[in-house]
Amino acid sequence: MNFGFSANAFREYDPYETIEIVADAGYDGVELLFDRPHLYPPDTDEETVERVKETLAENDLAISNCNAFMLTAIEGFHHPSYIEPDTDYRQRRIDYTKDALRTAAALDHDYISIEPGGPIPEEKSREWALETFVESLEEVLPVAEEVGVDLHVEPEPDLLIETADEYLEFVERISHPQVRCNFDAGHLFSVGEDPVAAYETLSEYVDHVHLEDIPEDRRHEHTQLGEGAMDIDGFLGALDDAGYEEFVTVELYPYEETAAETVEDAMAYLETHGWA
Structure with a gap:
């Protein structure tokens, strides 16, 4: 398998510096952040795309993922969501996702990761939220089909889709080959699942x-590899046994103040344990 590191820990750097730092640390790829201050699609012109591609090539680094989950350029990680009761506000997430698909295509990448609906509004039912999420993605999917970029829905604690079974319920309902799963092992561990069984x-x-570690109490707090309670080696071993050959991206966004050291420490863990 290949290892990447997520640029969402590098908000104090520009995307070009981030690529260089991640490459220097020994990774195979980088997860690009489709949010400010990096590659927020409405701000990302052809010149920026070409410079990113050139920087990746100069550093022999692939794109591991295009992160279109976080949306602090508008409000925060989770809002606006695909299930906002305010249809105009919801449309801002939908339109952002369409732009993200086009930006990923311009970067020659095959998929983006997105949030799993969002937090269920207090006044709404789960069924309403699930139907609204499907309707929102049905508006997005024609663009995904046009540009050839898949949507990776990422289960997350406290959002509409948290567990493996909830993902299956959703994906069977939407039933589209370009709707896939961004599998976050720590998220599933946080909601009480065994990441190996969930995979x-x-x-x-x-x-x-x-991939990230999670504290012993399973609170949703992205933690440096080896410093939490997850069986990181057991999970990576299961991926290896299953023949997984795609990217595993380490995601440690809470470490913004020490991003350059954190990316090296995560690689040191992977190398020490024989994964990289």
Whole structure:
């Protein structure tokens, strides 16, 4: 398998510096951040795209994923979501996702990762939220088809889709070959699942994996590899046994103040344990 590191820990750097730092640390790829201050699609012109591609080539680095989950350029990680009761506000997430698909295509990448609906509004039912999420993606999918870029829905604690079973319920309802799963092992651990068993359940939908450690109390806090309670080696071993050959991207966005050291420490863990 290949290893990447997510640029969402590098908000204090520009995307070009980030690429160089991640490459210097020994990774195979970088997860690009489709948000400010990096590659927010409405701000990303052809010149920026070409410079990113040139910087990747100069550093022999691939794109591991295009992260279109976070949206701090508008409000925050989770809002606007695909299930906002305010249809105009919801449309801002939909339009952002369409732009993200086009930006990924311009960068010659095959997929983006997106949030799993969003937080269910207090006044709405789960069924309403699920139907609204499907309707929102049905508006996005014609663009995905046009540009040939898949949507990787990422289960996350406290959002509409948290577990492997909830993902299956959703994906069977939307039933589209370009709707896939961004498998975040730590997220599934946080909601009480065994990441190995969850991967076995969802593997047919998985082309990209996020990895971080999680504290012993399973709170959703992205933690440096080896400093939490997850069996990182057991999970990577299961991926290896299953023949997984795609990217595993380490995602440690809370470490903005120490991003350059954090990316090296994560690689040191992977190398020490024989994965990289």
